[in-house]
Amino acid sequence: MKLSQRGEYALRALLVMGMNHGPGVIRIKDIAQQQNIPRRFLEQILNDLKSAGFVQSKRGVAGGYRLQRGPGEISLADIIRHLEGPLAPVGCVSVNYYQRCSCPDEGKCAIRSVMQEVRDAIVGVLEGVSVAHLCDRVRDLQGPLENPLDYVI
Amino acid sequence: MKLSQRGEYALRALLVMGMNHGPGVIRIKDIAQQQNIPRRFLEQILNDLKSAGFVQSKRGVAGGYRLQRGPGEISLADIIRHLEGPLAPVGCVSVNYYQRCSCPDEGKCAIRSVMQEVRDAIVGVLEGVSVAHLCDRVRDLQGPLENPLDYVI
DNA sequence: ACAATACTTGACTCAATCAGTCGGGATTCT
DNA sequence: AGAATCCCGACTGATTGAGTCAAGTATTGT
Numbered sequence: 161m162k163l164s165q166r167g168e169y170a171l172r173a174l175l176v177m178g179m180n181h182g183p184g185v186i187r188i189k190d191i192a193q194q195q196n197i198p199r200r201f202l203e204q205i206l207n208d209l210k211s212a213g214f215v216q217s218k219r220g221v222a223g224g225y226r227l228q229r230g231p232g233e234i235s236l237a238d239i240i241r242h243l244e245g246p247l248a249p250v251g252c253v254s255v256n257y258y259q260r261c262s263c264p265d266e267g268k269c270a271i272r273s274v275m276q277e278v279r280d281a282i283v284g285v286l287e288g289v290s291v292a293h294l295c296d297r298v299r300d301l302q303g304p305l306e307n308p309l310d311y312v313i
Numbered sequence: 314m315k316l317s318q319r320g321e322y323a324l325r326a327l328l329v330m331g332m333n334h335g336p337g338v339i340r341i342k343d344i345a346q347q348q349n350i351p352r353r354f355l356e357q358i359l360n361d362l363k364s365a366g367f368v369q370s371k372r373g374v375a376g377g378y379r380l381q382r383g384p385g386e387i388s389l390a391d392i393i394r395h396l397e398g399p400l401a402p403v404g405c406v407s408v409n410y411y412q413r414c415s416c417p418d419e420g421k422c423a424i425r426s427v428m429q430e431v432r433d434a435i436v437g438v439l440e441g442v443s444v445a446h447l448c449d450r451v452r453d454l455q456g457p458l459e460n461p462l463d464y465v466i
Numbered sequence: 467a468c469a470a471t472a473c474t475t476g477a478c479t480c481a482a483t484c485a486g487t488c489g490g491g492a493t494t495c496t
Numbered sequence: 497a498g499a500a501t502c503c504c505g506a507c508t509g510a511t512t513g514a515g516t517c518a519a520g521t522a523t524t525g526t
Contacts, residue, residue: 162315163402163428165514168414171424187472196415201515207474220523221471236427249316261321262349268465270450271324274389274442275316281434289427297423312421318485341502354486360503373494376501 161282167243169197170205171294174239175313177215178231178291179298185217185224195313212242231295237286247286248279314435320396322350323358324447327392328466330368331384331444332451338370338377348466365395384448390439400439401432 163171172195180186188206192199206225209215216228227234241247241256251259252266253276263269302311316324325348333339341359345352359378362368369381380387394400394409404412405419406429416422455464 161402161431164512168403168424172416175423189472198515200517203473204475204515210473217473218523219471219473219521221525223472223523225473249314250321263325264465268451268454270328270447270454270466271321273450273454274438274447277438278314278435281438282431285427285430285434294423294427297426298421301421301423301426312417313423317483340500351486353488356502357486357504363503370502371494372492372500372502374500375495376493378502 161240161244161247161249163240164244166201166205167240169195169202170209170239170243171236172197172313173202173206173225174209174214174227174234174291175294175298177225177227178295179311179313181227181231183226185222185226187224191225208243209239214239214242227291231291232293234291235287236289236291236294237283240286247282248275249282250275253279314393314397314400314402316393317397319354319358320393322348322355323362323392323396324389325350325466326355326359326378327362327367327380327387327444328447328451330378330380331448332464332466334380334384336379338375338379340377344378361396362392367392367395380444384444385446387444388440389442389444389447390436393439400435401428402435403428406432 173191176191176194177186188202189199191197192202206215206217210217210225213228214234215225217223217225237247246254246257248254248257250261250272251257252261252263252269252272260266261269261272263272266272298311298313326344329344329347330339341355342352344350345355359368359370363370363378366381367387368378370376370378390400399407399410401407401410403414403425404410405414405416405422405425413419414422414425416425419425451464451466
């Protein structure tokens, strides 16, 4: 699994939305400025996240984006799978994007058995972390702040 | 970490050399045929592995390749790092290929802290497996065979 | 009503990487 | 000498990554 720029931007944007989760929406422009993401590119990314059901949008003057589900219900594994495809290092051990490889017998492939373990290790971490967990980490890492809005992602 | 075709071929070739480790060499042609790898492409790959010190070669009529170090001394982590670059999903948590990312404070980056864990999980598996271990797995997975040369990778 | 604000959609560019291919040169064994 | 084998660099064609851009549609404050 390799996280592309696109993927990293998506996570950062989702994290901003997680930190400000509530009934209101956040403008794309604000996310872009706060996180130093090219605005046009971010539009594209958020659109993608929207059609995947991770976020919802509101148009017009007071428009913007917000998380569709609660931050506790979105795991990083889900997000990254949607954005980057398989978490597994090779297709033949991927559960969600399985692809047969050229070796004669997968059941007896030693390389595959190692890659299986790698996959499990990656998935183990990523399934266990939700956007809400990420928010918790942000708060833990920041320590006590005077202004609770004054955080860094 | 994503394993490219090139990387997979390299592992398969190294595994063949591991299974036949001894004073003699193996012809590139034989590896290519046995593993169904395009010969010219494999030449390129083995050349790379040679200049990295994983294998050594012998030219001329009875020429070929063999492992330079013992199969127990080459970890998959080393091989893949050489072939594919960083094992980490993002540059800012890579030990061997560190690259600063654009977030304002790495020490307080929640995403980074998760990626750190992913990296550790991947490296944990891959550092622990050598070519010799791979060979053991081949033998385990095959079960008892009539002809000990009749194995699959 | 209407202008301003913000999201929407699809096409487009530019560079890098991947997966090979190819031609010919250098060595070594017989 | 001649065949087998490795050695080396250049080349190609397809795909992906990171953005950019233009023109459009919906919503709302006044």
